[in-house]
Each structure stands twice: as structure tokens, then as C-alpha cells.
Amino acid sequence: MDLVLDKFHEECGVFGIFGHHEASTIAQLGLFALQHRGQEACGIVSSDGDDLHQFRSQGLVADALSEDVLKRLIGSSAIGHTRYSTAGKNTIKEVQPFSVTCQHGQIAVCHNGNLPYAAEKRRELEQAGAIFSSTSDTETLLHGIARTPASDVYEAIEKVLKETEGAFSLLFLTPKSLIAIRDPRGFRPLVLGKLHGAWCVASETCAFDLIDAEYIREIEAGEMLIIDENGLHSSKPFIEKPKSVCIFEHVYFSRPDSTIFGKSVNESRHKMGKQLAIEQPCDADLVVPVPDSGVAAAIGYANQSGLNYRQAIIRNHYVGRTFIEPSQSIRSFGVRLKLNPIKDLINGRRVVLVDDSIVRGTTSKKIVEMVRDAGAKEVHMRVSCPPTISPCYYGVDTPCKDDLIAARFSSPPAKGALAAFNSPPGLRRGDAASAAGWSADGVVLSAPAETNIQAICEYIGADSLGYLSLEGMLEATGLDPATACTSCWTGKYPTLIPNGKAP
Numbered sequence: 001m002d003l004v005l006d007k008f009h010e011e012c013g014v015f016g017i018f019g020h021h022e023a024s025t026i027a028q029l030g031l032f033a034l035q036h037r038g039q040e041a042c043g044i045v046s047s048d049g050d051d052l053h054q055f056r057s058q059g060l061v062a063d064a065l066s067e068d069v070l071k072r073l074i075g076s077s078a079i080g081h082t083r084y085s086t087a088g089k090n091t092i093k094e095v096q097p098f099s100v101t102c103q104h105g106q107i108a109v110c111h112n113g114n115l116p117y118a119a120e121k122r123r124e125l126e127q128a129g130a131i132f133s134s135t136s137d138t139e140t141l142l143h144g145i146a147r148t149p150a151s152d153v154y155e156a157i158e159k160v161l162k163e164t165e166g167a168f169s170l171l172f173l174t175p176k177s178l179i180a181i182r183d184p185r186g187f188r189p190l191v192l193g194k195l196h197g198a199w200c201v202a203s204e205t206c207a208f209d210l211i212d213a214e215y216i217r218e219i220e221a222g223e224m225l226i227i228d229e230n231g232l233h234s235s236k237p238f239i240e241k242p243k244s245v246c247i248f249e250h251v252y253f254s255r256p257d258s259t260i261f262g263k264s265v266n267e268s269r270h271k272m273g274k275q276l277a278i279e280q281p282c283d284a285d286l287v288v289p290v291p292d293s294g295v296a297a298a299i300g301y302a303n304q305s306g307l308n309y310r311q312a313i314i315r316n317h318y319v320g321r322t323f324i325e326p327s328q329s330i331r332s333f334g335v336r337l338k339l340n341p342i343k344d345l346i347n348g349r350r351v352v353l354v355d356d357s358i359v360r361g362t363t364s365k366k367i368v369e370m371v372r373d374a375g376a377k378e379v380h381m382r383v384s385c386p387p388t389i390s391p392c393y394y395g396v397d398t399p400c401k402d403d404l405i406a407a408r409f410s411s412p413p414a415k416g417a418l419a420a421f422n423s424p425p426g427l428r429r430g431d432a433a434s435a436a437g438w439s440a441d442g443v444v445l446s447a448p449a450e451t452n453i454q455a456i457c458e459y460i461g462a463d464s465l466g467y468l469s470l471e472g473m474l475e476a477t478g479l480d481p482a483t484a485c486t487s488c489w490t491g492k493y494p495t496l497i498p499n500g501k502a503p
């Protein structure tokens, strides 16, 4: 049975370093700190100044990138990637960084994000005779770069990305440079740091803490940063677009010890919990987090409400992805492998469970049942983000809309609501959309429907259920709401999306 908890899943983390005599070892440590962004596979490409050296493997960073492997990854610059694989695509061919040799020399790339138009581009390239070794959208980028006439690799990358729509925090490595690029909307994070004389880039600042690097700044949305022996060369070659930074990074994906989009993730989550207690108070004895992602919000909820905070559910961190369920049924088997309640704390008490999000509702249902089995008198669920009603198209593995419990338990939108709601900022209507089979005039899968909270509450078997409001969540992050992507809570997308299909 599959033991992946019912969450949205970030699809990867990236790390790069330029100008360090132990580049591949530092890259391995950086990836280790980013392991939460992908646990299925990882890889590093290093450069010795003349040639690139590659290693990719399935498995965790600490196991896959062994001392022997690192000894072979020679040179003073490196990029690395850690990956969460979606079903059916867990093969070594999909593992990044990808590398090629083409008219612009040797190039390696790793990518955090999603290029929704890549499938169409890939079909065109295949019809023209191109051969692909993976199903990845990132490989399509490399083909584009290899085929683009340009004076150098930087111009080729720039030309291709100017034509690329989607979410991309990208690292390229050539024998003599490292290139870090963030898409103009800045969906996914990317930060710059300094380790003694070396430059490093990473998905999250927690990677810098481990290697004792200094956090310098974010790579800006739309920025292309070339790092070579002469230092940093920053440019903004892409058409400016309204920013859309992923708020789910603050809710769940990023580590709480990271600074994301210039704000502390732990602080955001704590404030979300406090605001949740204001918006969704509860008469109870105990606040209990669903570990680990619910912890900071639960502490905030307890601080604000004055209720006791206890870590009454313990998480087993050593569970693999699959187990064979015994033929004699064990109730809530999958969840029990990961989470176990402390009965003495729970028995006879009215418990507020705080979780960061509810996706399908299946795990929440089992956790509520587990806490009741442990003797809870009442179980109240509080969620530190709004109901998730729509899939993500920007580099996050999400179920299709029909599987999202908050979408399933929603009343249909009022007549005309969709048209009124559909006003994407900066959208070039019709751009390649019909060719891709996408909606030319719509970026909205769903108008804001009324989520039936009571129906969800009954489904998960809780005594009450309360979500944080969109406004409350955004306020807690301290980010400008005008720069935020909130599509999975609103159904309103900042770009064109596949016409009503799951990503």
C-alpha cells in the first residue's frame, strides 16, 4: 500500500555552488537539507572547468550520493537536484540534472517548477525527429537550447526562456559558469548565498544554514544570474509579469527554518495558527498538532487561545513509501505506520487537532478516528489554510479537482460567477492556447463555490471543523497579496491552464 500522506507534494529542490574546492560535497549537503522537497531520487553534475561529470540515482541523498560517488564528481562547481516522483515516472531516466553536449558546448540543467506548454513543444520536436530520453518537461528546454542559433549558451538560454510560459527556478551548469534563473512570476523560490569566496544558490535558505553559508538575497522574479570566474552578472531579460509567489511554500512545502520570499516560514505558520484561533475558536482542553507540518500553527493556536499545547501524536520518521498490509485487517493501517497517539494525554480530553491542510480528506478521517480510539471525548479539526479546491499547475503534485474534498463538497457557483471571476492579470489571451488545446479565454477551473464545511466535517468524522480564511492566511505571511499565487484555494490562475483537465 502507498503510504504517502494526503498532502500536496513539492516536486523538487535545487542546489548549486560555484568556486569551491569541495563543490560536489557541499552540493550533497545542500541537497540533504532540501530532502523534504523530494525523497525519490537525486543527482549532481560537477564541472572541473573543462568537462561536466554526472551522477544520478534513485534513493535518498545520504544513501545515493556516497563518498565514492562524490570523489568522482570532481571540480569547483556543481548543481544538484532532489526529486519527488509522481506515479509511473520513477525511473532513472527522469532523474535530474540532465546534461547534453550541443552546438553551445556542454550544458547541465535542473529545474524546480512546471512548464505546462512543454508537451506541445515536445510533440513538435518529436515530429521533427528529436529523440527524448525522459518524459520530463525540463528535457524539452534542453532540446530548445541545443537547436537555438545564438552567439553563446547564455543567449540561447535567454531566447528559449523568453518563449517559455510556466514556473521555473532553474540552475544550468556549463564547464565555466553556473546560471540561476527564476521565472518572471517567481512561482517557486530560489535564493543566493555566499560560502567564503564561493557563491551558492538553493531552493531554500535552510540549505545555507547547514553548510554555514551566508544568505545574501532572493534571486528575483525574472532574474538571470550568471556566475563565473569574474563574479555575478545579473540581468532581467524577460518580459515583466505580475508576481505570483507560491503561498503553499509558507503553509506546508518549505522547512520552517527557511526564509522564503524574504519572510520566515516559521513566523508565518505561527501567525496562521494565531489567526486561526481568532477566526475558528474552540472550547476544548488540548491543542494537538498533526506532525510535523502542523506544529508551528498549533503552537500559535495554543498561544492565542490559552489552551494547553501537547504533542500527543508522534510521527515515525523512518517509514518507507510502501508496506504490504497484513491480511488480517488493522484499522487505519497506513496512517498508524506514520502516526501514533499518546493515549494518556488524549484519553477523556476534548482535543483540537491542528493541520496545515486537507487535500482528499482520507488521512484526516483516519487521524480523527485514531484520536477517538485513543479515548478523546471530542475531536475538533482546525486547518491553517483555506479549503483547497483546485489543482496546481506550477510544479506541485496535486490530485485532480474531483479528488479534492473541498471541491467535491462544494455547491455550484452562482450563474455568471465564472465570467465575473475570470480576469487574469497580464494574460495574453489566445497565445498558443488553442494550439495546445487549452482554453483561450479562461484561466479559471472553478468560480468560487461555497464549500460545504459541515459535509467535510461529517466525512472526516470530527465534532467541528474550521479553516483559516484566505485573507487571514495571506496576512500571516506578511507578503503583498497582489504578488501571491493562491490558485489552489481560489481556482483563479495567473496563467493559461489546460482546459478543465488535471495537471
Ligand code: SF4
Residues within 6 Å of the ligand: 008, 187, 245, 246, 247, 248, 249, 391, 392, 393, 394, 396, 485, 486, 487, 488, 489
Ligand atoms: Fe502554490 Fe499556486 Fe500551486 Fe497553490 S496553485 S501550490 S499557491 S503555485
